[in-house]
Amino acid sequence: MTKTLYDKIWDAHVVGQRSDGATILYIDHHLLHEVTSPQAFEGLRLTGRSPWRLGANLATPDHNVPTQNRAAGVEGIEDPIAREQIITLDRNCNDFGIRQFDMTDPRQGIVHVIGPEQGATLPGTTIVCGDSHTSTHGAFGALAQGIGTSEVEHVLATQCLVQTRSQNLRVEVTGRLQQGVYAKDIVLAIIRLLGTAGATGHTIEYTGSAIRSLSMEGRMTVCNMSIEAGARAGLVAVDDVTLSYLEGRPFAPEGELLERAERYWRGLVSDPGAEFDLSFELDADELKPQVSWGTNPELVVDIDGVVPEPDIFDDPEKEEMAVRALKYMGLEPGAPMTELRLDRVFIGSCTNSRIEDLRIAADLVRGRKISSALKSAIVVPGSGLVKAEAEQEGLDQIFSDAGFEWRDPGCSMCLAMNADRLYPEERAASTSNRNFEGRQGYLGRTHLVSPATAVASAIAGRLADPREFM
């Protein structure tokens, strides 16, 4: 029988069936951060349970950490409640013996950046984390899913997750990306096509020539936003790009073990003729830079488009959603997107804070200045190692010369749990993943874009088409 990639990974991890009919699925790796883990550790303490397999876990603080004045360490965190949450992660990791890259560790960073960077994210494995963007790791042909805190506790205690099999959805991205168009534009266009719930109950496999030509960083950007189409996981089949990325990373296998692993990993592709429950196609040749205009990630238009009329939606529920979004975003239908003036620009997040993102952004801004009309423009690298690599290449200097602030790693303004945020009615171009009401700050207005579009917009002081700067 032919199998999809998802089916192969699922089948290789089935432990058995519970009496309630749910499947017990073995979890190979578990990533933890400070926000969704404290109550899970508390649960273990209350029931006298301990982690099943310590070595499966890797923790790092990311959501809350400040992106400035990091030399002062945990004591330097001004917000006492945020500080307590980070100290709690330290304490929990020490008490239970879990490996952590703490706030002062040079390897600290956004959990979805450090897993792959360390080679802890391996093809064919099952990975979970109490964070919906865990889908990022699917770029390696790993089944990676976001879970709630009760499930974090469940995985800590039993090394398993209790689930039912999802359905298979394929998105084939044909053709090749044109200049100024990137992985972020692919995934925004996919969510625009599928809708925010289009992939609910499904795992998405991204296939096609445009996906195959992406680097691992680009594939991670695409898989990262699978959840924004409702999918719990996204996948890209293993190929040479995957294998060469993994070579020499600290947690990846070496020598004979690597050879054996690679023989298995090479088979992590959907069989020819494998059946998908749903299939979609997108043509990369025709794709332009994308930008969100509304308050969820399906409300997206081409950068050279206009703010749409709500009645483009046939469905009254969607029309009402659009009306509400226009009001919240302070927009008039018909206005060209590139006329929208910005207050802030954010380059970062688990979607777009890897070295390739920073290189693309730096290349475009080199020798230019960002608009003086902006209140702030920040670049937040995804990890301490990304930061170090960028500094070695001189990217920090390029950003600083242009007027960007160069920060320390963390989730930062993607969800504004730390000090980096929008203030009421401020408008931002952001390389992050969610434009929900208040996501980047109370009453803040977010436009989701690629790093290149963010840079072009920072230079122009308004949303701008990166192709005009190339």
Added chain:
Amino acid sequence: MESFSVHRGTLVPLDRANVDTDQIIPKQFLKSIKRTGFGENLFDAWRFIDEGEIGKNPNERKINREFIFNDPRYQGVSILLGRRNFGCGSSREHAVWALFEFGIRCVIAPSFADIFYNNCFKNGLLPIVLKEEIIEYLFGLATGPQALEVEVNLETQRLSVETADDIPFEIEPGRKEALILGLDDIGMTFMHSDEIREFEVRHRESMPWIFSHDQT
């Protein structure tokens, strides 16, 4: 976990699609390391006109009179009627904790986001999926001069309202049993400890690279 078998309460209709967990409980409240204390900030940016912060006295907040939760008809509600893709976005279980602590025991919608749906069952909150036309019908009943009273019977899988026929609903048998008995999810999986151990031994043999850094 609190068990759920039959619940009677009033219903609040929240007429918005794609209600995301960032709205259900905004991020500034996620800094808590506890499972409690989220109820008073449920739908914070919609229930109040001023910006919510941890520790702000709820009695000094500015109420948004236009938001349905602040309508005098819908005080003391325990059932939430929603629209498509309820609970989308972030995996934060704090959203379910906030709903539960506020007093919500059941959410009825045409569809839910996967992670939110799953989180509900871990906390004794019953999510019910009904067809669009039945949801539409319930919205009609719920927006009268008085809040609609509903009985949710999980045992018989029926919703009862005074003025209409009972509405049947579907639920996976395993999830139903766990809710009715208030079963400990981890405890249920622990009954399979031997199987997990045996699987792990086989898995370690066939994919040793997964375990190669367990001790370092």
